[in-house]
Amino acid sequence: LLDLEEYYFEQHTAYNVISNGTNQKRRIRGSLKICSKSIIFEPEPAAEPILKIPLRDCKLIEGPSGLYTLSLVRCISVVLQLHRASCLNKLGDQTAMIAANLQSRLARTSFDKNSFQSVSEKPHMECEAEMVTPLVTNPGHVCITDQNLYFQPLNGYPEQVVKIMLHSVRRIYKRRHGLRPLGLEVFCSENDLCSDIYLKVYNTKDRDELYYYIATFLENHMVEQTAESYMLQWQRGHISNYQYLLHLNNLADRSCNDLSQYPVFPWVIADYTSTELDLRNPASFRDLSKPVGALNKERLERLLARYRDMPDPKFMYGSHYSSPGYVLFYLVRVAPEYMLCLQNGRYDHADRMFNSISETWKNCLEGATDFKELIPEFYGNDASFLENNLNLDLGKRQGGRMVGDVSMPPWASGEMDFLQKCQQALESQYVSEHLHEWIDLIFGYKQRGSEAIGAHNVFHPLTYEGGIDCDSIEDPDQKIAMLTQILEFGQTPKQLFTTPHPQRIMPRFQSMSRTPSQNASLSELSPGMEDSSFEDLTEESRKMAWNHMSKLKMVADHKIHKEAITGIAVTRAGLSVFTSSQDSTLKMFSKDSSSLQRSISFSNMALSSCLILPEDATVVCSSWDNNVYFYSIAYGRRQDTIMGHDDAVSKVCWKENRLYTASWDSTVKVWRCIAAEVSSSRRGPFELLAELEHDAGVNTISLNQAGTLLASGTKEGAISIWDTSNSSLVHQIQCHSGKIHDIAFSPDSRHVLSSGEDCSLKVVDVQTGMLLSSVAADEPQRCFCWDGNTVLSGGGTGDLLVWDIMAGRVTHRIPGHSGPVTAMWMNEQCSSIITGGEDKHLIFWKPQY
Numbered sequence: 057l058l059d060l061e062e063y064y065f066e067q068h069t070a071y072n073v074i075s076n077g078t079n080q081k082r083r084i085r086g087s088l089k090i091c092s093k094s095i096i097f098e099p100e101p102a103a104e105p106i107l108k109i110p111l112r113d114c115k116l117i118e119g120p121s122g123l124y125t126l127s128l129v130r131c132i133s134v135v136l137q138l139h140r141a142s143c144l145n146k147l148g149d150q151t152a153m154i155a156a157n158l159q160s161r162l163a164r165t166s167f168d169k170n171s172f173q174s175v176s177e178k179p180h181m182e183c184e185a186e187m188v189t190p191l192v193t194n195p196g197h198v199c200i201t202d203q204n205l206y207f208q209p210l211n212g213y214p215e216q217v218v219k220i221m222l223h224s225v226r227r228i229y230k231r232r233h234g235l236r237p238l239g240l241e242v243f244c245s246e247n248d249l250c251s252d253i254y255l256k257v258y259n260t261k262d263r264d265e266l267y268y269y270i271a272t273f274l275e276n277h278m279v280e281q282t283a284e285s286y287m288l289q290w291q292r293g294h295i296s297n298y299q300y301l302l303h304l305n306n307l308a309d310r311s312c313n314d315l316s317q318y319p320v321f322p323w324v325i326a327d328y329t330s331t332e333l334d335l336r337n338p339a340s341f342r343d344l345s346k347p348v349g350a351l352n353k354e355r356l357e358r359l360l361a362r363y364r365d366m367p368d369p370k371f372m373y374g375s376h377y378s379s380p381g382y383v384l385f386y387l388v389r390v391a392p393e394y395m396l397c398l399q400n401g402r403y404d405h406a407d408r409m410f411n412s413i414s415e416t417w418k419n420c421l422e423g424a425t426d427f428k429e430l431i432p433e434f435y436g437n438d439a440s441f442l443e444n445n446l447n448l449d450l451g452k453r454q455g456g457r458m459v460g461d462v463s464m465p466p467w468a469s470g471e472m473d474f475l476q477k478c479q480q481a482l483e484s485q486y487v488s489e490h491l492h493e494w495i496d497l498i499f500g501y502k503q504r505g506s507e508a509i510g511a512h513n514v515f516h517p518l519t520y521e522g523g524i525d526c527d528s529i530e531d532p533d534q535k536i537a538m539l540t541q542i543l544e545f546g547q548t549p550k551q552l553f554t555t556p557h558p559q560r561i562m563p564r565f566q567s568m569s570r571t572p573s574q575n576a577s578l579s580e581l582s583p584g585m586e587d588s589s590f591e592d593l594t595e596e597s598r599k600m601a602w603n604h605m606s607k608l609k610m611v612a613d614h615k616i617h618k619e620a621i622t623g624i625a626v627t628r629a630g631l632s633v634f635t636s637s638q639d640s641t642l643k644m645f646s647k648d649s650s651s652l653q654r655s656i657s658f659s660n661m662a663l664s665s666c667l668i669l670p671e672d673a674t675v676v677c678s679s680w681d682n683n684v685y686f687y688s689i690a691y692g693r694r695q696d697t698i699m700g701h702d703d704a705v706s707k708v709c710w711k712e713n714r715l716y717t718a719s720w721d722s723t724v725k726v727w728r729c730i731a732a733e734v735s736s737s738r739r740g741p742f743e744l745l746a747e748l749e750h751d752a753g754v755n756t757i758s759l760n761q762a763g764t765l766l767a768s769g770t771k772e773g774a775i776s777i778w779d780t781s782n783s784s785l786v787h788q789i790q791c792h793s794g795k796i797h798d799i800a801f802s803p804d805s806r807h808v809l810s811s812g813e814d815c816s817l818k819v820v821d822v823q824t825g826m827l828l829s830s831v832a833a834d835e836p837q838r839c840f841c842w843d844g845n846t847v848l849s850g851g852g853t854g855d856l857l858v859w860d861i862m863a864g865r866v867t868h869r870i871p872g873h874s875g876p877v878t879a880m881w882m883n884e885q886c887s888s889i890i891t892g893g894e895d896k897h898l899i900f901w902k903p904q905y
Contacts, residue, residue, distance in 0.1 A: 062091040062092045062093050062094065062191065062192055062193070063091060063092035063154065063158060063186075063192075063193055063194075063195055064089065064090075064091050064092075064192045064193065064194045064195075064209075064211055064213065065090045065091065065092065065134060065138075065158075065161070065195070065210060065211055066089075066134060066210070066211050067087050067088060067089045067090070067211050067212065067213055068087070068088045068090075069085070069086075069087065069088070070085075070086060070087070070088035070097065071083045071084060071085055071086070072084045072086060072097055072099065072107070084099045084100075084101065084104055085099070085100050086098050086099035086100050086104075089211075090134060090135060090138070091192070092138060092141075092154045092158075093111055093112075093138070093142055093154075094108055094109060094111055095108075095109050095111060095114065096108045096109075106393065106396070108396070108397070108401055110142070110400075111135075111138055111139045111141075111142035111143075112139075112142040112143055114139055134157075137153075137157050138157065140153070141153035141154050141157070146532075147532075147533045147536045148531070148532025148533040148535070148536055151532070151536050152532065158195055161195070161210060162184045162195060162196075162197070162210070165197065165210065166182070166197060167197040167198070167199040167206065167208050168208060168217075171206060171208065171216070171217040172201065172204075172206075173203065173204055173219065174203065177201040177202060177203050177204065178201055178202045179199060179200070179201050180200050180201060180202065180269055181199075181200055181262075181265060181266070182197060182198065182199045182200075183197070183198050183257060183258070183262040183266075184196075184197060184198070184257075184258055185197070185198040185207065185255045185256060185257045185258065186255065186256040187207055187209060187218065187253060187254065187255060187256075188239065188254040188255070188256050188313050188314065189254070189313055190312075190313060190314070190315050190391070190394055191315065191394055193256065194209040194210070194211060194213065195209070195210050196208050196209035196210050196211075198255060198257070198266070200222075200266060200269060200270070203221065203222060203223075204219050204220065204221055204222060205220045205222060205225075205242065205253075205266075205270065206218065206219055206220075207253060207255065218253060220242060220244065220252055220253060222270060222273040223273055224244045225242055225243070225244055225270055225273055225274060226244055226245055226246050226274070227242075227243040227246070227306070228240065228241065228242050228243070228267060228270050228271060228274070229241045229243075229306050229307070229309075230263070230264075230267055231254070231256075231311060231314075232309045232317075232521070232550065233256045233314065234256075234543070235521075235539065235542065236260075237260050237263070238256050238257055238258065238259070238260060238263055239254065239255065239256050239257075239263070239309075239311075240254075240255045240256075240257065240263050240266055240267055241253070241254045241255075241306075241311055241313070242254075242255075242270065247299060247302065249302065249312055249319070249432050249436070250312045250313075251311065251312070254311060254313040281303075281864070282307075282829070282830075283303075283304060283307050283499075283552040283553065284826065284827060284828040284829055285828065285829045285862070285864065286300060286303040286304065286307075287300075287557070287558070287821075287826075287828055288807070288819055288828040288829050288861075288862060289862045291558060291559075291560055291561050291806065291807075291821075291828075292561060292806075292844060292845060292862070293560075293561065294845075294862055296483055297482050297483050297487060297488060297491055298432075298435050298479070298482055298483070300491075301319075301321055301432075301491075302319065302432065304495065304499050304549075304552060305319035305320065305432075305549070306319075307550070307552055308499055308549035308550040308551075308552055309550050310549055315380035315383050315384065315394070316379070316380055316542075316543040316544070316546060316547055317378075317547050317549075318378060318380075318383040318431060319431060319432050320377065320378040320429050320430075320431070320498060320549065321429065321430045321431060321432050321434060321435060322342070322344060322429055322430065322491075322494045322498075323342050323348065323417065323429060323430055324341055324342055324344070324478075324481050324482055324484075324487050325340060325341065325342065325477075325478065325481050326339070326340060326341055326342040326343075326417075327339070327340045327465075327467075328413055328414035328417050328418075328465040328466075329414065329465070329466065330466060330467055331466045331467055332467055333465075333467040333477055333481075335477075335480060335481055335484045335486070338486055340481075340486075341481070341484075341486050341487065341490075344487070344490040344491060344493045344494040345493040345494075345497075345511075346497075346511070346512065347377070347427065347497055347511070347512060347513045348377060348420050348421075348427045348428065348429060349372065349373050349427040350511075350512040350513075351420075351421055352421045352422060355421075355422065355424070356512060359372050359373070359512075360372070360512070363514070369516070369517045370514065371514050371515055371516040371517070372512060372513075372514040373427050373514070373515055373516075374425055374516075375425045375426070375427060375428075375545075375546075376427070376428075376515055376516075376519055376545055376546030376547075376548070377427050377428050377498075377546070378428065378429060378546050378547075379428075379544070379545060379546030380398060380543070380546070381398070382428040382546070383431060384398060385404075385409075385410050385428075386410055386430075386431050386433065386434075386441060387431070387433070387441050388404075388410065388448075388450070389440070389441055389442070389443060389444050389445070389446065389448065389450075389462075390440050390441045390446075392446065392448055403448075403450055403451060405451065406450060406452055406453045406459050407453050407454055409450055409451070409459050410462055411453065411459060411462065411463060412462065412463035413462060413463065413464060413465050413474070414463070414465050415463070429498075434475070434478050435475070435478050435479050435482050436475065437475065439471035439472050439474070439475055442461060442462040442464075442471040442474070443461045443462075443471055444459070444460045444461050485562065488560045488562060489559065489560065489562055491560065492556075492557040492558060492559050492560065493557075495553070495557045496511075496553070496556060496557050497511060497513050498549060499549055499551065499552040499553060500551070500552065500553035500554075500555075500556070500557050501553055501554050501556060501557075503520075503548060503549075503551050504520060504548075504551065515548060516545065518538075518541065518542050518545060519542070519545060519546060519547055519548045520548045521548070521550050521551070553826070555825065555826050556823075556824050557824070558806075558821045558823045558824050558826065559823065561804060561806055597885045597887065598843065598885060598886045599843075600905065601885060601886035601887045601903050602843045602845075602846050604903040604904060604905055605846060605848055605858050605868075605886075605903055606858045606867060606868035606870075607903055607904040607905075608848075608856060608889065608901045608902070608903055608904070609901065609902055609903075609904050610872065610899055610900070610901055611900045611901065611902050612650065612899070612900040613897055613898075613899045613900075614645065614650065614652075614897065614898045614899075615896050615897050615898075616635065616643055616645055616652050616896070616897075616898055617637040617639050617641065617643065617892075617896045617898075618637070618639040618641075618896060619637050619638035619639035619662070619896065620637065620638045620876075620878050620892075620893065620894040620896065621635050621636070621637050621878055621879050621892025621896065621897075621898060622636050622637055622638060622662070622663060622664050622665060622666075622878060622879055622892075623635065623636040623663070623664070623665035623666040623667075623677075623879055623892075624666070624879045624880070624890050624891075624892055624898075625666045625667050625668045625675060625881070626668070626881060626883070626890065627668060627672045628672055629672075630647060630883065630888065631646065631647055631648060632644055632645070632646060632647070632653075632689075633645045633646075633647055633890060633898070634666055634668065634675050635666070635879075635892060635898060636663035636664065636665060636666040636677050636678075637662070637663060637896075638662035638663070639662070640657055640658070640659060640660055640661055640662055640663060640679075641655050641656060641657050641663070642656045642657075642658070642663060642666060642675065642677050642685075642687060643655050643656070644656075644689075645898065654692065656687060656694070658677065658679060658683075658685045658687075658694060659679060659681045659683070660681075661679050661680040661681035661704075662679070662680045663677050663678065663679050663680075664678045664679065664680060664704065664705060664706050664707065665677070665678045665706070665707045665708055666678075666708075667708055667709070667710055672689065673688065673689055673690060674686055674687065674688055674689065674695065675687040675689060676708050676710065676715065677708075678705035678706065678707060678708045678717065678718075679704070679705060680704040680705075681704070682699065682701045682702065682703060682704060682705060682719070682721075683698065683699050683701075683705065684697065684698040684700065684705055684708060684715070684717055685697055686698075696741075698715075698717070698727065698742055700717065700725055700727070700744065701717065701719035701721050701723065701725070702719070702721040703719050703720040703721035703753065704720045705717050705718065705719050706718045706719060706720060706753075706754060706755050707754075707755070707756050707757050709757055709758065709759045711759050711763030712763055713728060713729050714726060714727065714728055714729075714745070714763075714780075715727040715728075715729070715742065716757060716759065716766060718754040718755070718756065718757040718768060719753070719754060720753035720754065720755070720771070721753065722749065722750045722751065722752055722753055722754065723747050723748060723749060723750065723754065724747075724748040724754055724757055724766070724768055724778075725744060725746070725747050725748070726744070726745045726746040726747075726748070726780070726783060727742040727743065727744055727745065728742065728745050729741075729742055729743075730742070730743055745783070746783035748766075748768070748776075748778055748783060748785075750768065750770055750774070750776060751770070751772070751774065752770040752771050752772040752774065753770060753771040754768050754769070754770055754771075755769055755770060755771050755795055755796055755797070756768070756769045756796055756797065756798055756799050757799070758799045758800045758801060758808075759780070759801070760801040760805040761801070761803065761805065762805065763780060764779070764780055765777060765779065765780060765786070765801065765805060765822065766778045766780050767799050767800075767801060767808045767810075768799070769792075769796025769797075769798075769799040769810055769812075770795075770796060771794075771795045771796075772794075772795075773790060773791055773792030773794055773795070773796060773812060773814070774788060774789065774790050774791070774792075774796075775787075775788070775789045775791050775796065775799065775808065775810055775818075775820060776788045776789075777808065777820075777822060777825070786822075786825070787820075787822075787824075787825030789820055789825055789827060791810060791812070791818040791820065791827060792810065792812030792813070792814050792816065792818065793812070793814040794812055794813040794814045795812060795813045796810050796811070796812045796813075797811050797812060797813060797836065797837065797838045797839065798810065798811050798837070798838065798839045798840055799811075800840070800841070800842060801822070802842065802843070802844035803843060803844055804844060805822060806821070806822055806844070807819050807820065807821060807822060807828065807844065808820045808822060809840070809842055809847065811833075811836070811837040811838070811839075811840055811849060812836070813836045814836075815832060815833045815834065815835060815836050815837075816830055816831060816832055816833060817829075817831040817833060817837060817840075817847065817849070817859070817861065818830050818831075819831075819861065829861065829864065831859070831861065831864040831865075832864075833849075833851070833857075833866075834851075835852035835853060836851075836852050836876075837849040837850065837851055837852075838850050838851075838852070838876055838877055838878050839877060839878060839879055839880040839891075840880065841880055841882040841886075841889070842861070843886070845860075845861060845862060846858065846859065846860065847859035847861050848880070848882075848889070849877075849880075850872075850873075850876070850877020850878070850879075850880055850891055850893070851876070851877060852876045853876070854871070854872055854873030854875050854876065854877060854893060854895065855869050855870060855871055855872055855873075855877075856870040856872050856877065856891065856901075857870075858870070872891060872893075872901075873891065873893035873894070873895045873897055874893075874895040874897075875893050875894035876893060877891050877893045878892055878893055878894055879891065879892035879893075880892075886903075887902065887903060888900070888902060889901040889903075
């Protein structure tokens with residue numbers, strides 16, 4: 057087995073003394089690097105070869121001549137110890153002796169505080185660590201202060217001290233290194249592929265202390281976002297497919313500093329023979345619902361036959377889709393030293409090198425053991441990995457042609473054109489519609505278990521996190537051999553999702569997944585398109601209003617109730633405002649005259665909500681006395697009462713002749729008005745259509761715009777999503793640790809937002825029932841409105857809060873009520889807002905443009 061990683065102990069200036077067979081000798085100056093299992097001489101002249109000699113093959117000569125003599129005079133003790141370790145028969149004994157040597161050196165040294173940038177810096181903690189780079193780790197000391205993170209390598213490479221300013225840190229990730237939770241990776245940019253430093257600490261406690269201390273310097277003291285929060289941003293188009301895949305790789309422990317866990321990206325293009333690449337044709341793309349090994353039906357059948365006859369542990373593929381060998385296969389032209397290190401100083405056979413894009417794709421489809429995916433560089437802006445700019449001698453292929461630049465497909469005019477078309481393909485309509493299927497395979501629920509078997513996505517148990525428990529192996533030789541095998545074979549990313557990944561939200565009427573007739577008219581594809589100009593105008597006004605939501609101006613403030621306001625309803629013309637209150641009254645307020653016009657009491661119990669039925673003729677109120685009351689605006693009196701619950705009615709909703717009533721008796725009931733004209737003065741009786749059972753009292757409900765889905769929130773923090781066409785439960789998710797105050801669908805019905813007494817806002821994906829985001833607040837948010845991205849909520853202090861739900865933070869706080877905000881109404885254009893509170897006040901607001 058190959059040594060995939062070595063410790064880099066020391067470096068010295070040295071001379072390689074070469075005899076030409078006479079008395080004349082040539083001295084070549086360079087750098088002597090002493091590693092745990094080899095000695096490397098890197099000459100200063102670029103034309104001279106780099107020499108790597110495994111210590112187990114060395115014969116050390118103490119004399120006036122020979123390789124490295126001058127350097128060895130000063131470091132012979134270290135080299136002799138490492139040489140003795142390399143000559144031990146057992147791998148476990150070798151590793152133990154190297155580790156003892158390393159720990160002894162670390163114990164005899166400490167961080168030099170003279171390296172601080174400022175004398176005023178205050179140290180927070182110091183610990184021993186290793187700086188991880190591909191195939192090499194540098195042992196040293198970490199020191200973190202109130203201003204900087206420092207790493208001081210024992211070998212003084214790449215610098216005497218590596219410094220990172222804490223205020224420049226943008227992202228940090230905990231890492232699993234060598235199958236143990238000891239890594240920490242720090243980024244000082246938002247979207248860069250490579251980090252600024254990757255540290256491996258020797259115990260998890262020190263790693264976590266570093267992590268949480270650095271996190272306090274991030275904006276709003278926020279640590280890295282979750283996979284679900286990035287999913288929400290991606291779904292709504294706030295980040296690209298490329299950015300989303302980078303984030304998922306980061307969260308799944310993939311790093312450019314760890315070749316066994318290098319970021320993995322999909323093949324997306326399937327056409328490498330045409331002279332023109334048609335990104336509007338689905339046939340140009342790879343089937344993203346299948347792993348590479350299952351793309352060729354004939355090969356898959358052979359693999360399945362072998363799989364069925366295989367004893368446990370069964371696996372379908374004998375190689376992985378990402379391994380150090382595959383990564384360096386792609387990167388040999390820009391990182392030849394890594395391949396030489398991995399393959400004991402030799403390149404691979406010339407005909408097996410990365411020679412052609414189309415040949416590589418063909419081999420991935422037809423090769424018996426080739427199932428590799430791509431790396432991020434295929435979708436970046438640096439084409440150097442495709443070009444032999446270093447003029448490396450990579451060998452001669454059959455036919456006598458030297459290995460040079462990678463051959464491009466016919467549709468690419470050059471390397472940069474190839475990368476640009478790959479980028480366009482990755483961000484194309486087709487890939488955006490199907491990328492979630494590939495994510496299910498690599499990061500999601502089809503990664504393992506029965507779903508993986510059904511998707512033909514089964515790899516050796518060694519590749520999965522927790523697939524083999526190395527700590528349970530007592531024999532040190534076996535343990536090290538197993539660990540080395542795992543690192544060499546490649547590792548499956550950490551599983552991020554255990555339920556199906558939602559599809560990206562795409563523009564209407566443009567799906568490439570559908571294949572409508574070419575002769576179909578635009579109106580057939582998009583019914584109601586004749587009204588699109590009006591809809592576009594309304595949508596633009598909404599966007600403008602939400603963009604200015606932070607500039608809300610209070611235009612009127614009226615105290616009209618004796619207790620907290622619980623509901624607000626407004627007539628279509630906006631002239632009359634109805635409010636319900638815990639003082640048991642329904643009140644009618646004239647916006648024009650700014651005066652209270654009516655006050656109606658149905659019982660001596662609190663009213664919990666109100667709404668106005670179509671045609672502005674009837675107001676419906678829910679009450680804590682278990683009843684629902686109907687008030688005729690035209691006749692000024694109560695018209696009817698539904699006595700349909702066994703406990704307080706908490707909320708009412710209406711859509712297309714159906715009334716939905718939520719109650720603390722743990723039910724939501726669905727009623728249908730028998731009369732044809734429900735809003736007329738001659739409204740008829742109601743018929744009970746369905747009863748939606750819950751495990752706890754229902755505190756709030758909401759319908760989506762089409763009325764096809766209903767979301768309910770209980771006193772115990774559970775959210776239920778129901779299909780109103782058949783009254784069936786679609787999802788039930790335990791989201792909050794206490795009562796849910798308010799709940800609402802996004803305008804596109806893709807997501808549900810809820811606020812709870814546990815001081816949090818939660819976003820749930822409607823399609824999958826997955827909890828996408830959890831945002832902590834300083835106080836409970838009792839009510840809110842949102843557009844799917846921005847939230848306007850009423851806080852416990854009386855302020856209105858504007859949230860960027862994607863970033864999970866408050867962007868503006870607007871003073872308003874003197875107590876908790878308990879009710880909120882917003883018109884269809886989002887240009888008028890009314891709030892009510894425990895201070896009994898009704899406040900009118902308008903965004904300022």
